[in-house]
Amino acid sequence: MPPVTTGTEDANRRLLRARDAMDRAYAEDLDVPGLARIAHVSxxxxxxxxxxxxxxxxxxxxxxxxVERxxxxxxxxxxxxxDICMDVGFSSLGTFSRVFRDIVGEPPSVYRQRGPLPPVPTCFAMRWARPSSFGEAPGE
Known part of the structure; x- marks a missing residue:
């Protein structure tokens, strides 16, 4: 017998499915109606x-x-x-530069000047540099 789930658990699973699709296909042309279909909601x-x-x-x-990628x-x-702008899913260099600056706090060209990533485990480096959606600087 399958486990009993509540409506909230089922809705959360559907949202997670849509978010996972965004994580997998971030470079593709994704839209809200398509993601909503994955979650089975309007x-x-x-x-x-x-x-x-x-x-x-x-x-x-x-x-x-x-931007994280x-x-x-x-x-x-x-x-x-x-090339990077197009590869990660932006269709305009201007939009990419504006969004990158809004999220990271500096333009992509300035960010690149920091040099190569440090020789630490990738998971640690990515977590340290991950942009926050809450306005805090990376690594805080």
Whole structure:
């Protein structure tokens, strides 16, 4: 007999499925209606419940996820900022630069000048450098 779940647990699982899809396919052209279909809710309900559950809108979460990946690529490759911008899912260099600066606090080109990532375990370096959705500096 399968375990009994409450409606809230089921709704949370569906939201997690949508967030996992965003994590896996962050570079693809994702939209709220498609993500809402994954969660089996209306787009408006998806936005409200995602924000209530995770503390930010689906769009902001996706932007932050893309910027997080761009941060890694900027400091671990010599690829151009434009190539990285397109590879992480932004369609405009201007939008990428604005969003990156809003989240990280400096433009991508300045962030890149910090040099290569330190020789520490990747999980530690990524957690230290992960941009926060709550306005705190990385690593705080």
């Amino acid at each position: 787009p408006a309900h998806f936005i409200r419940t995602f924000r209530a559950t995770f503390g930010e809108t689906p769009n902001r979460y996706l932007q932050r996820r893309r 761009a941060m890694f690529l900027l400091r671990s490759t010599d690829r151009s900022v434009t």
